[in-house]
Amino acid sequence: MTRSNALGGIAADPDRESIRAVHTRGVLYTLIIATALLLLAGYSVTISSTNITPLQVYQTFLNQIVPEWFDVPSKTQAIVMRVYAPRVLMAVFVGGIFSIGGCITQTILKNPLATPYTLGVSSSAAFGAGMSIIVGITAVSGIYGTIVNAFLFSLIPAAIILTVSSRRSMSAVTMILIGVSLSYLFSAANTIMQYFGDADAVKAVVFWAVGDLNGAMIRQVPFVIVTMVLTLIAARFLARDIDIMRMGDDTATALGVNTGRVRMASIILACFSTAVAVSFVGAIGFICLLAPQISRIFVGGNMRHLLPASMVTGALILVVADIIAKDLMNPIMLPVGAITALIGAPILIYLLIRNSNRAFS
Numbered sequence: 001m002t003r004s005n006a007l008g009g010i011a012a013d014p015d016r017e018s019i020r021a022v023h024t025r026g027v028l029y030t031l032i033i034a035t036a037l038l039l040l041a042g043y044s045v046t047i048s049s050t051n052i053t054p055l056q057v058y059q060t061f062l063n064q065i066v067p068e069w070f071d072v073p074s075k076t077q078a079i080v081m082r083v084y085a086p087r088v089l090m091a092v093f094v095g096g097i098f099s100i101g102g103c104i105t106q107t108i109l110k111n112p113l114a115t116p117y118t119l120g121v122s123s124s125a126a127f128g129a130g131m132s133i134i135v136g137i138t139a140v141s142g143i144y145g146t147i148v149n150a151f152l153f154s155l156i157p158a159a160i161i162l163t164v165s166s167r168r169s170m171s172a173v174t175m176i177l178i179g180v181s182l183s184y185l186f187s188a189a190n191t192i193m194q195y196f197g198d199a200d201a202v203k204a205v206v207f208w209a210v211g212d213l214n215g216a217m218i219r220q221v222p223f224v225i226v227t228m229v230l231t232l233i234a235a236r237f238l239a240r241d242i243d244i245m246r247m248g249d250d251t252a253t254a255l256g257v258n259t260g261r262v263r264m265a266s267i268i269l270a271c272f273s274t275a276v277a278v279s280f281v282g283a284i285g286f287i288c289l290l291a292p293q294i295s296r297i298f299v300g301g302n303m304r305h306l307l308p309a310s311m312v313t314g315a316l317i318l319v320v321a322d323i324i325a326k327d328l329m330n331p332i333m334l335p336v337g338a339i340t341a342l343i344g345a346p347i348l349i350y351l352l353i354r355n356s357n358r359a360f361s
Helices: 003-044 054-065 074-109 121-135 145-154 156-167 172-195 199-210 218-245 249-254 259-281 287-299 303-327 336-354
Strands: none
Touching (some): 003 303, 074 172, 074 218, 074 287, 074 303, 121 145, 121 156, 145 156, 145 259, 156 172, 172 199, 218 249, 218 259, 249 259, 287 303, 287 336
């Protein structure tokens, strides 16, 4: 072996060790958070204002696998499967969706405050819900009118941003500013609509806009599960190009990445998945901002590790917020969106101050 080869081998070893350490840290963090999520979700599903015991809750779940395995009253089983379980499952999967969307948006736009909410998804969804609840104008009739309205209107900001950006070159900052402007526009329109609305309808819209899990239904759960799984798969498919774009558009283009197409696909993916989640549970804030920030501290900026880490972190945050919302003033259930804001705002301020002198990557 020549001297240069020997030196090359010696120099390469620390690089391999560094990569291995980053990978190990990412996997370990994700496993720890996923375990905590499983344990807390198992506890959360037992919290209630009724006299149903935790044992009866778990026996009900086992009865879904082996019918009549345990003798649990049918009424108790119905309450567990129609009220307890949907709420916790929605918290897990909606939290994961919000976090993946925030992770994608922050990375592709290179801004720690960029999220689908920043691009106007939440305010436009609230306006769509208000159109249904206050005015009675819906795309479809029946119980899904508000959900469909919120979903369709939440896609409008993303459609506007992508349409404009496809016709002329647009920086990431410009995209964010357009999204913020659209948020103010829809918020103002929603406020005017509420001014002329019935008091009960306005109260319903305000409660919806805060975000809550009280209305979660078991038939909604498959929609958010499929959305989260497909979003994660699509995001992993884009992850390599997104990581390259972290080095700059010029470098990425030189390496063969179509930056415009990747950025457009990423924003569509983040906004569409967030729109699905928001249409079911309302505008639960701070999850998409906070989870990627926390995860990035522990696993770094590589999307291979950051995506799953953000997903389980966001799910854990929302489950914890839901536990507080249910248990803090039991039997009164607080809106979980208010709890996430109370928890998230101080933590986010601390993280932003802590990392104020660091470059976002």
